[in-house]
Amino acid sequence: MFHREAGVFKTSYAADMALYPLPIARWTVAVLAGLFIVVAPLALGTYPLSILNLVLIAVVGALGLNILVGYSGQISIGTGAFMSVGAYTAANLITHLHAPFWLAVPAGGLMAALIGAIVGIPSLRIKGIYLAIATLAAQLIIEWTINHVQAISGGVQASITIPRPTVFGMALKSEAQIYCFLMFFVVLALVATLNLVRSRIGRAFVAIRDQDIAAEIIGINIFRYKLYAFAISSFFAGVTGVLESYYLGIANYEQFQIDVSIDYLAMVIIGGLGSVLGSVFGAIFVTLLPIVTRLFLEQFGSILLPGADLLNVIPNLRLVIFGGLIIFFLVVEPEGLNRLWRNIRNYFRVWPFSY
Amino acid sequence: MTKRSRSVLALAAGLAAGLACAAARADDKVLIIGDQCDRTGPTQIVGTVLCPAMQDYYRLINSKGGIDGWTIKADEIDNAYKVPEAIEAYERQKQMGALLMTFYGTPQTVALNQRLEQDKIPTTSPGFGISAAADGKRFPYLFPIAATYWSQAAAAVKFAKDQLGGSLKGKKIAYIYYDNPAGKEAMPILEALQKQEGYELRTFAVPPPGVEMGAQIIDVTQRFRPDFVIMHLFGRSPSVAIKGLKGAGFPLKKVVGLVWASAEADILAAGGWATAEGYNTLQFAGAGDDYPVRGEIKAMYKKDGKDPPKEMADTVVYNRGLLQASIQVEALRNALKISGGQKPTTEQVKQGMEQIKDFTLGGLVPPLQITADDHEGGGWVRIFSVKGGKFAAATDWFKAYRDVVEHAVKTAE
């Protein structure tokens, strides 16, 4: 990360596969982790923490979607629906059985994984755009089902109120407490993803992404691995849904509609397909983008656009900037923020002797 | 580093510099109101008129010297009808020190209610949110201030009854609704009244976005053939329904639209005033141009040498914005009395809100009486019908079947 290496000679496969080959890399990661895990909740106010909490939730979902889209090469426009599956599963468990969070979170994830695997079945026969449209259909069908089956949705309002999670007998009321709670799951998700993509399964995913027929010929059961990809990715989405519901105190399908699926797709594309760090960057970027553009335009809008009705211009301009940036990244930097970060790092690695 | 990376970096640096300057500035005698709005999302058709109206009203009050010398600062954030955006907006406005807030959108209101109780910030949510929030004991910080969907449904049935000669026994009522939680919310009241009044009720779902509903219109007009139609639609769908019913030859004077199916934009998109002649709309704020406050706002614009904004032409939604802003201002005025001229606390603003009565803004606002128990203020509505190119009042302010509605509020989960 923020270091320059020299004389690295790997002598074993284990060393080659290590996540952080250098001691100094391990130290930087430890310092960063300490900064975010310990210092941030103590030092920051409620408002910045509430933004960070939204980012943390998005990180989990973006990691999950990147496993599917970035590593396995399958397209899904149904993340929002899988999130709502997780959210409603957990909400029903919590209200009817008073399930604690360590039960509700994985249960939501598992139910989403199950539904996700079912949605993934068509991926055996179809791919690319057809699969994208099939997941879009799944999104609409799941929304419809939740809206109309009151046994799931808990009434006409289709929203189930859930209390804040309780850890060691203490209800997590403040933003800082929730921050630590969410951070725990983010770390879990990061470690799980980092290791998954280095495993046999992860390599099979990449093989399928790069050329599925070839992958099949070298002995990968592509149907099974495609279903794994859908299930694992949906598990992450389900957990994201549960976490978001815990954070908001409510499960409501209207907060998991198609625009959410699109936001998550934007995260993995802007962040960088097939990259863990990219997912994190993407989640941060897409969550902060509307907030930052608004702050920026509120400050400088009256100078840049004199006489305009700013309250009307800002939200629409924000929409244009959001769409424009997606296009910009696709056209100019297809490998996303992750690539940008690597470019910067590589520049400084040999700095000042760049040639 | 490549050239394009460098340009991206420069852009990022510029943005960061902008952020650094964005520190909040605080004035002394300022009362902060936090408004959420939807100017870009699925309900922008309402937000783009409602929110400017609120801003105009605050500006009007400030131009007249504020509230007892206190200036209003209204911070508006577009939540695009998304929940995470709403959370961020809420936390930001809380940090700014907002004494009073407005939410926008049902899921957003439901999601933020828990925080309200934790932070004790009174908030208005007219025309959306939870009908049960009329109960001030259970939802202490949420103020619907306008007739909820339940009150609206009850009033619509009452109106149908009056139009059909005083009895609904054996009559057929069609309920055309948007197939989402908000659309379905009115159903329990219609079903309860069905038992009481003895009418036959059939419901017709219009799935969002409802830009095409030929089949439902045929079902209503050719098969069910109702005596009266109650429409609870949103967005683009009311105009599609009006056009469809008209095209099928159904008399529009036998149709009443609940509050989000009743704006000028709906009439215009349905094909204009002549097409919609006779259509009845349910309003929680007076429609039309004949209110002194609208004159004052026009005068304010004239003084600045500007034409009145074109949002004013959509009188229905614009006036709702005025209603909401004016009630907020009244609550602050009352709160300043309670605090004895000091900067009020949010708790005092809540009390101020619960003292609002006899405030009609020249007939634009119904005779609301908000109390600690009743945050709805009575559930008043008024029917305006399309007549000769504008909305004409067809009834006075009225409320109906309060026992049924209150029972529903009490027994709501």
Place this chain on the structure above:
Amino acid sequence: MPEFDLQFTLYLLTNGVMIGLMYALIALGFVLIYKATDAINFAQGEFVMFAGFIAAGTAELIHAPFWIAALLAIGGMIALGFALERVVLRPLIGRPVIAVVMATIGLAAVLRGGAVLAFGAGTRNIEMPIPDDPIPLGPVTLPPIEVVGAGVSLVFLAGFTWFFLKSRTGIAMRAVADSQQVAMAMGINVRRYFAFAWAMAGIVSALGGIVWGALIGVDNQLALVGLKVFPVVILGGLDSVIGAVVGGLIVGIVENLAAGYFDPLVGGGTKDFVPYLLMIIVLMVRPEGIFGRRRIERV
């Protein structure tokens, strides 16, 4: 099950046919792009919306009569098609399908925000110089605006069928769609035909925007009709002009029958849901759609 009623069913069927042809009008733009350039346009609804905004906006701002406004909308959409192809789509040639999908999703956001910035947020009407009174046809009546929409749809169907089968440009476009490399080797200017396809899609979208805008009014909700495109094109086949029309008819009829006969049973709107269900079944059984061409993949 509600009792079968011939008159009622006839009404539903006619409405289904008319609306189906109107859906086909939107789907045609989508199919054109896919057929010629292999790109999936998730912003088709926004294209239609933008065209509606141009037509209604110019009519309001410069008091243009309907025909002028319509021509301006067509011209504007052709220009937009060319510009988009040049700026957005051309750099993405040869990139994975997700890149194009996402680019058009981004485009959708830009168009939605941009239309409001350019023309304002209010709802507008498009006044078509046609009568309002329904046209009687045997036992049923037809709304004139839908008749116009259906007519335009059929004209395009005939026109494009001829175009792709007989005209030089159309044959070249099919060659490009078949294999870009081979087409280039045969001396076909691939880029020119890509631009051409986007411009043609612009024309179709412009007419779709005018007809749909006249039907339901113009604001950024108009873009939502775009969601109907997917079941239509999947049913008919992504690359088939006739498929778009047949798919449109199937979706129109199925959703009308669903609304008439399923809704009372399940107590909810099944209209938008049934076409998608049907679509998934088709995807499982015959992914290339009814008229689509099967593609053989090689390592």
